[in-house]
Amino acid sequence: MVRVKSVKVDGEEIHVFKSAIYIFESSAGVTLELDLIVSEVVIKKYKKEETLIMEIELKDGRIINSIMHVKILSGGLPQLNLFCELDDIDEYGDFHRINENDSWFPNIEEGITIEEIRRVEMPDEDISLKLRLPIDQVEWLKGQKKASLNEIFKEFICDFRKKLES
Structure with missing residues (x-):
């Protein structure tokens, strides 16, 4: 063949x-x-x-x-x-x-x-989240660049998943 x-x-x-x-x-x-x-x-x-x-x-x-x-x-x-x-x-x-x-x-x-x-080869997808946070956290998030927020959330999710699995 x-x-x-x-x-x-x-x-x-x-x-x-x-x-x-x-x-x-x-x-x-x-x-x-x-x-x-x-x-x-x-x-x-x-x-x-x-x-x-x-x-x-x-x-x-x-x-x-x-x-x-x-x-x-x-x-x-x-x-x-x-x-x-x-x-x-x-x-x-x-x-x-x-x-x-x-x-x-x-x-x-x-x-x-x-x-x-x-x-x-891992695909990336856009996602929109609706969160209810204290105003100081909302202001801080709004002040961050999109690339920084992407990295913060990737790290947070990886760390959180590891914590749940252990």
Whole structure:
């Protein structure tokens, strides 16, 4: 089976946790499909894109350059499905072929967890809090810069979680 070594999107290499590349045959035609487990940061970056310029390096040294359509697969781990139509499938003779009527599809989520992904690339999210505090604390908080407040709360939450766990 053909294996992926590295993937670049628009010239930028992305971290791929697991992948599967294969030929998908359906009544609509034949496509080259690339399924990738990536970080939530990568999903957030490309979720609004319809197509991406892809450079896929295979373990055997071959390189596939293609403009591919993007689907974000929901549920489970953060996963991209990229595909492009193929006219000439002769150069892909050693790729695994899947027919639309097959009951088997590659399961690339097996053996990896969201915690492992987040250890490599942790996404940041904005949050708004409604608090009721004494006026002097409110005035002090309003006087701080956003970056300082982010660090204060990160440290506080880490310390508080450790305290609860012990």
